[in-house]
Amino acid sequence: MAKLLEIEHLHTQFFTSAGVVEAVNDVSYDVAEGETLGLVGESGCGKSVSALSVLRLISWPPGRIVGGSIRFLGKDLLKLSDAEIRRVRGRQIAMVFQEPMTSLNPVLTIGLQITETLEHHLGMSDAQADARAVELLGMVGISDPERRLKQYPHHLSGGMRQRVMIALALSCEPKLIIADEPTTALDVTIQAQILELMKDLSKRLGVALIIITHNLGVVARYADRVNVMYAGKIVEEGTADQIYHNPHHPYTIGLLASVPRMDQHRGKRLVPIDGQPPDLTKLDNGCAYRPRCRWAIDRCANEIPPLEHVGDGQKAACFRSHELGDEARAVS
Amino acid sequence: MSAQAATAHTTRSPRSVEKGETLLEIRNLKKYFAVTEGVVVHRTVGDIKAVDDVSFTIRKGETLGLVGESGCGKTTTGRCILQLERPTAGEIVFEGTNLERLDQKAMIPMRQKMQVIFQDPYSSLNPRMKVGEILGEPMRVHGIQPDRAKRHKRIAELLAVCGLNPKFADRYPHEMSGGQRQRVGIARALCLNPDFIICDEAVSALDVSIQAQVINLLEDLREEFDLTYLFIAHDLSVVHHLCNRVAVMYLGKVMELAESDELFDHPMHPYTRALLSAVPVADPKIEAERQHQVLPGEVPSPINPPSGCVFHPRCPLVVDSCRAEIPPLRELRTGHWVACTQV
Numbered sequence: 001m002a003k004l005l006e007i008e009h010l011h012t013q014f015f016t017s018a019g020v021v022e023a024v025n026d027v028s029y030d031v032a033e034g035e036t037l038g039l040v041g042e043s044g045c046g047k048s049v050s051a052l053s054v055l056r057l058i059s060w061p062p063g064r065i066v067g068g069s070i071r072f073l074g075k076d077l078l079k080l081s082d083a084e085i086r087r088v089r090g091r092q093i094a095m096v097f098q099e100p101m102t103s104l105n106p107v108l109t110i111g112l113q114i115t116e117t118l119e120h121h122l123g124m125s126d127a128q129a130d131a132r133a134v135e136l137l138g139m140v141g142i143s144d145p146e147r148r149l150k151q152y153p154h155h156l157s158g159g160m161r162q163r164v165m166i167a168l169a170l171s172c173e174p175k176l177i178i179a180d181e182p183t184t185a186l187d188v189t190i191q192a193q194i195l196e197l198m199k200d201l202s203k204r205l206g207v208a209l210i211i212i213t214h215n216l217g218v219v220a221r222y223a224d225r226v227n228v229m230y231a232g233k234i235v236e237e238g239t240a241d242q243i244y245h246n247p248h249h250p251y252t253i254g255l256l257a258s259v260p261r262m263d264q265h266r267g268k269r270l271v272p273i274d275g276q277p278p279d280l281t282k283l284d285n286g287c288a289y290r291p292r293c294r295w296a297i298d299r300c301a302n303e304i305p306p307l308e309h310v311g312d313g314q315k316a317a318c319f320r321s322h323e324l325g326d327e328a329r330a331v332s
Numbered sequence: 333m334s335a336q337a338a339t340a341h342t343t344r345s346p347r348s349v350e351k352g353e354t355l356l357e358i359r360n361l362k363k364y365f366a367v368t369e370g371v372v373v374h375r376t377v378g379d380i381k382a383v384d385d386v387s388f389t390i391r392k393g394e395t396l397g398l399v400g401e402s403g404c405g406k407t408t409t410g411r412c413i414l415q416l417e418r419p420t421a422g423e424i425v426f427e428g429t430n431l432e433r434l435d436q437k438a439m440i441p442m443r444q445k446m447q448v449i450f451q452d453p454y455s456s457l458n459p460r461m462k463v464g465e466i467l468g469e470p471m472r473v474h475g476i477q478p479d480r481a482k483r484h485k486r487i488a489e490l491l492a493v494c495g496l497n498p499k500f501a502d503r504y505p506h507e508m509s510g511g512q513r514q515r516v517g518i519a520r521a522l523c524l525n526p527d528f529i530i531c532d533e534a535v536s537a538l539d540v541s542i543q544a545q546v547i548n549l550l551e552d553l554r555e556e557f558d559l560t561y562l563f564i565a566h567d568l569s570v571v572h573h574l575c576n577r578v579a580v581m582y583l584g585k586v587m588e589l590a591e592s593d594e595l596f597d598h599p600m601h602p603y604t605r606a607l608l609s610a611v612p613v614a615d616p617k618i619e620a621e622r623q624h625q626v627l628p629g630e631v632p633s634p635i636n637p638p639s640g641c642v643f644h645p646r647c648p649l650v651v652d653s654c655r656a657e658i659p660p661l662r663e664l665r666t667g668h669w670v671a672c673t674q675v
């Protein structure tokens with residue numbers, strides 16, 4: 001499938017009193033048209049910053065994109081003028097955040113927020129925008145859309161607000177939606193409703209999705225391909241099947257062994273990853289996962305392992321990934 | 333760790349309840365919160381039925397899971413057990429003592445036996461106290477270790493038991509990671525030698541790799557100190573892993589209660605079935621084959637809960653009688669209780 005988004009050597013830093021935070025540290029990946037990419041990793045590993053960087057929503061100070069390129073439909077987003085990137089945002093690439101309350105304007109009705117977007121980006125008339133807004137709310141499963149359009153965000157439940165956010169994201173028929181923990185704040189049955197909705201719409205409308213989450217189950221259910229992030233870098237990349245059934249990076253292996261699974265025997269003891277993620281202001285010239293890695297060797301302290309092919313489109317950033325396979329599978 | 337555990341328990345009083353016997357019994361517990369209107373003169377306009385006629389028992393040594401969606405009354409149930417909330421009706425019997433009948437003074441030794449670990453390691457610890465004080469203060473107040481030197485030794489032991497360096501006694505909560513803070517919360521719950529601990533979303537805020545460390549710790553401590561847990565959580569995978577029995581709540585009521593394996597292998601209540609189906613499993617092959625039953629609608633407001641069975645507006649099996657009559661919990665298989673007339 002044709003490449004929609006191509007990120008190369010993206011590097012985003014925060015300049016804080018505690019030092020320079022290497023939030024996104026030489027990240028490269030692609031998103032094909034219409035596919036769903038899962039971005040997983042622990043809190044603070046750079047998932048949100050990497051997504052915000054795509055839309056150049058990193059504010060200075062303290063943050064800055066210091067290097068790399070982000071090609072979207074052939075154009076480098078990092079080279080666009082401010083006016084040009086604003087036209088890309090919302091129009092071609094939309095975002096859905098964890099907490100819809102912070103992205104919806106509390107003093108405007110739902111209707112006004114949607115129609116304003118339609119009029120601004122697509123130049124629709126009031127009447128056209130009203131009709132389209134009703135259609136959009138229907139599409140995301142909100143009943144009685146005419147009445148809902150007159151309501152304010154605080155009148156709606158969390159799940160309903162997230163549906164509105166998705167309607168807003170879809171309003172300009174974007175090519176790509178970046179959903180940053182879109183359901184983390186919601187109950188499981190509502191989470192399932194929202195994710196099924198997003199997946200269904202993405203298939204029907206051919207919109208590519210980047211789902212950012214720390215929930216390995218969500219990724220297993222919804223993603224075609226998966227990027228695993230650790231300490232600002234992608235450490236493994238592959239299809240969902242490869243990542244879950246043939247992981248090649250010790251961190252991926254560790255993650256899979258640490259989640260309790262409903263489909264497995266209850267008595268099975270979890271295998272946690274010892275220690276904690278590193279301080280992103282104090283990275284050295286070695287692999288950032290090394291202090292927690294049971295397979296670390298001397299070389300890992302002196303060289304950063306590059307993300308390299310390990311076969312069949314799968315990539316891993318580990319000097320020992322080729323040796324790991326079997327032993328790793330035995331552990332997880 | 334065993335040697336430490338032994339010293340940690342020298343102050344324990346002999347236990348009256350044996351493993352497997354009923355430690356805690358909750359009978360027909362109700363907790364209603366008044367909904368008021370008006371700024372100067374408050375008028376009660378209705379009740380939030382946070383917990384509405386809930387009964388269950390917890391046996392010594394077991395872990396009972398309490399699951400259900402946000403607002404279904406899990407935390408309120410826990411707070412009523414700890415007497416942090418005065419029940420509207422019902423009884424809570426702990427080690428044979430009816431807590432409702434105890435006065436403040438008689439409650440103090442009971443408090444010591446029941447502890448709680450909260451979800452949020454960031455806000456549940458006093459930010460102005462060092463870890464050593466956070467653990468030492470309750471011991472001093474309850475007269476558990478009046479001697480200062482011994483108390484310090486005990487704090488060091490507790491930290492070690494919870495996998496923390498004893499030097500952390502001199503740190504403030506903000507100088508620690510989320511996982512470390514949660515361990516301090518666990519150490520604090522242990523410092524009074526409790527029999528029973530309520531874990532209210534105790535691992536929910538943690539990243540998976542850290543969450544696994546804390547889950548293993550809770551398992552080890554349960555073994556080591558003969559603890560009984562009420563494990564409140566919305567993450568069903570964690571509940572499945574950690575609990576012997578599970579109660580599923582919906583809008584203030586228990587919908588289903590069974591042994592963990594039984595509940596996860598043979599869920600009977602339509603709500604439990606939907607809930608389990610909504611939880612994604614971390615395996616794309618299994619996910620590709622699984623039925624995804626999506627439950628329509630949202631959890632109704634507990635202020636005006638639906639008549640009859642509170643689940644009926646979202647229920648795929650609903651019949652007329654469900655709108656009128658509250659289904660009682662019936663034992664459909666041994667130890668497997670279901671509040672539904674249609675299964």
Ligand SMILES: Nc1ncnc2c1ncn2[C@@H]1O[C@H](COP(=O)(O)OP(=O)(O)OP(=O)(O)O)[C@@H](O)[C@H]1O
Pocket residue numbers: 014016021022023041042043044045046047048049050062063214280
């Ligand atoms: N405004 C900021 N100032 C300083 N550091 C920041 C800022 N925003 C993010 N960071 C740092 O950048 C790193 C990456 O943050 P990011 O928000 O991308 O993490 P994440 O993977 O999305 O985590 P989570 O799962 O918690 O949302 C973190 O270490 C974070 O502390």
Ligand SMILES: Nc1ncnc2c1ncn2[C@@H]1O[C@H](COP(=O)(O)OP(=O)(O)OP(=O)(O)O)[C@@H](O)[C@H]1O
Pocket residue numbers: 365366380381382383400401402403404405406407408409566634
């Ligand atoms: N002090 C209070 N005053 C009024 N209403 C309350 C109070 N405490 C809880 N409630 C209400 O009682 C209901 C049950 O709340 P509770 O906190 O027990 O739910 P929960 O199952 O723990 O939910 P969560 O998963 O979100 O923690 C909710 O509707 C809540 O708004």
Ligand SMILES: [Mg+2]
Pocket residue numbers: 047048049180
């Ligand atoms: Mg984030």
Ligand SMILES: [Mg+2]
Pocket residue numbers: 406407408
């Ligand atoms: Mg709660």
